[in-house]
Amino acid sequence: MRGRQTVRDMVLSLAVIGILVGVIYVFIPHDESADAERTAVKAVDYRVELITARRAAPYAVAAPQGLPGTWRATSVSYRASEDGKGGAWHLGMLDPEQQYASVEQSDAAPRAFIKGVTLGATKVEGKQAVGSKKWDRYQGDKYRALVREEPGVTTVVTGTAPYGRLADLAAALVAKKG
Template sequence: MRGRQTVRDMVLSLAVIGILVGAIYIFIPHDEGAEAARSAVKRVDYRVELITARRTAPYAVAAPEGLPKTWRATSVSYKASDDGKGGAWHLGMLDPEQQYAAVEQSDALPRKFIKEVTLGATKVEGKQAVGSKKWDRYQGDKYRALVREESGVTTVVTGTAPYGRLADLAAALVAKKT
């Protein structure tokens, strides 16, 4: 019977396979809700990196203290520079509404560092009150940011979160050197 297969036979075979795949898809559970999105990004423990950064960095490294458990750390890094200038601390987080917010710090040249970590955001009118300090506001196509330049270090709280959430994160920052 070789050579007697027809296009009709091939189409019928594909239809049977399609029905089987559809049935499998329907009966296998899959979660596409908010909890699935929440569990897709894993929480990281940043304590070891924070201790290392605070020992190594030439500036007091800032990290949040007292934030609610609904904030989740998702990424962390500290990159020291060879010349003792330009070391960079990064702590990425998701806020309670699953918006990204990050703490970025460096002793590098402020203008270049701010442009890099805010993805090109520019300074806008107005300041953001965070506790007793005023932070500069930046707005970009992707990120908004709060920026504070101090002697020897620039701290940027940036991300897709609204300014109020960024201010919550900035208010929780405690800078220490060990």
């Protein structure tokens, strides 16, 4: 009966396919809980990279100590400079509210380094007290940051997290040379 198909046959075929798709959807598991968001980004263990960076870097590499378990490390790296005399340390994290925060350190020229890791944020009025030290505040379209320039190293705590969370991360930093 070729050529005898009707619109009715097409509608019936689409209805059967729609029912089949609906049944498949019902039986496929869906995890819409808060844990689904939490497990979407995998946590990393940064201890080995931290030890390596502390041995290789010409400055004391900073990493958090004593943060609650609700903070999760998501990325870590140490890149030696081309001349082998310095490098850049990166530790990316998610705070308890699932906002991004990272620790960035380098002995490179501060201005270019800060601009790069903050995605172009600019210095704003006011300082952020973190313990007994004052950090400069930076604000950009995407990231905000706390910056501390010291002889031989610039430390930037940056991300989408609010300044208070960035200060929490900065307060937990312990800088050591390996």
